[in-house]
Amino acid sequence: MDAHLPEALSAPSSADQLPADVPVSIILCVLNEQRHLEQAVRHALDQDHAGQLQLVIALGPSKDHTDQIAERLAASDSRIITVRNPDPHGSTPAGLNAAIAETKYPVVVRIDGHAMLPRDYIRIAVETMRETGADNVGGVMAAEGETPFEHAVARAMTSKLGVGNASFHTGGSAGEADTVYLGVFRRSALERVGGYDETFLRAQDWEMNLRIRRTGGRVWFQPRLKVAYRPRSTVKALSRQYFFYGRWRRVVMRRHEGTVNFRYLAPPLALAGVVGGLGLAAAGVKPAAVLPAGYLVAICAGSAFEGRGLPPGAWVRLPLVTATMHLSWGAGFILSPRRLADLPSQIGGVTVPDTSAP
DSSP states (O other): OOTTSOGGGOOOOOOOOOOTTOOEEEEEEESSOTTTHHHHHHHHHOOOOSSOEEEEEEEOOOSSSHHHHHHHHHHHOTTEEEEEOSSTTOOHHHHHHHHHHTOOSSEEEEOOTTOBOOTTHHHHHHHHHHHHOOSEEEEEEEEOOSSHHHHHHHHHHTSHHHHTTOHHHHOOOSEEOSOOEEEEEEHHHHHHHTSOBTTOSSSHHHHHHHHHHHTTOOEEEEEEEEEEEOOOSSHHHHHHHHHHHHHHHHHHHHHSTTOOOHHHHHHHHHHHHHHHHHHHHHTTOGGGGHHHHHHHHHHHHHHHHHTTTSOHHHHTTHHHHHHHHHHHHHHHHHHOOHHHHHSOOEETTEEOOOOSOO
8 A cells, every 4th residue: 555545445346337429527626818718618518428528727827818708608508617726826636626515416527628629529538438447548649730839839749759659648448547537537536546636746647647546546548539739839848848747757766666668767867867977078088978879869860760751840840959858857756856856745636644654
């Protein structure tokens, strides 16, 4: 048993069969999403699923017109309700927990404020859940860009060179997985594990899926489920995104034993090699320069291969994008403060005591 996984949350997963027309609740946590919210809601409710739908929007402290748009949508459609995100900064896990608390149906679909669900998304997810007995079903984060830089990021995010063998980025065969993009959950599984841990400002999906699996549940990757994702549009924004990915993945590894694998260690090792090699070369140890030079050659060669078919403007940006993702993730991992892992879990908004032996 993990030191931060209370015995009270260790009930076995429910494998009861769901009817094909099971009613479904959809949740999303939004902050400054005025550009995409209305379209995301329209796509979420325009499903070919036979069951009833409910949509719960958790509103953070937006500085644009997100709240007004959400309230107008709720006033025009009785299936939509809004709740306040209790976190003063609008953190995602706190908002998602607030939304889950207002759901009333046995299946809960998580979406983002800029996610455009295909019309068959919920139907396929429920079918998969019925066939596999899974507690959570999800698919592919289908990154799509508009500018040359975004096209390069999208290609890096869907390639093994950029993100390793994560199936929810790169695709693959249906089957059990550590985690999936967004997720379609049995509400009983969310109740069993207590929802999201609100101390995880990033990696909250991976961490909760770990608890679902460790309490007997099954997380299932379904490649037929694809949700369009718009990647970051600048080097600064991309670097910040991946820095925090690395920081919080280190917290998961510290908090939960047995979750280390090479894919997560590769970026910090690459960063250490590049920085260490440059430092030693500057100090007069010339052979050490082979480390950063080797990384550069590998990134350029790999990008040339992975970038086949991209427009020239995106193709030439791919090495920069890939290196930014690797080295920012590595820096976040290396610099992740120990104190983040020592914070008491806030599962479902309730402090969960440490149950490890003294």
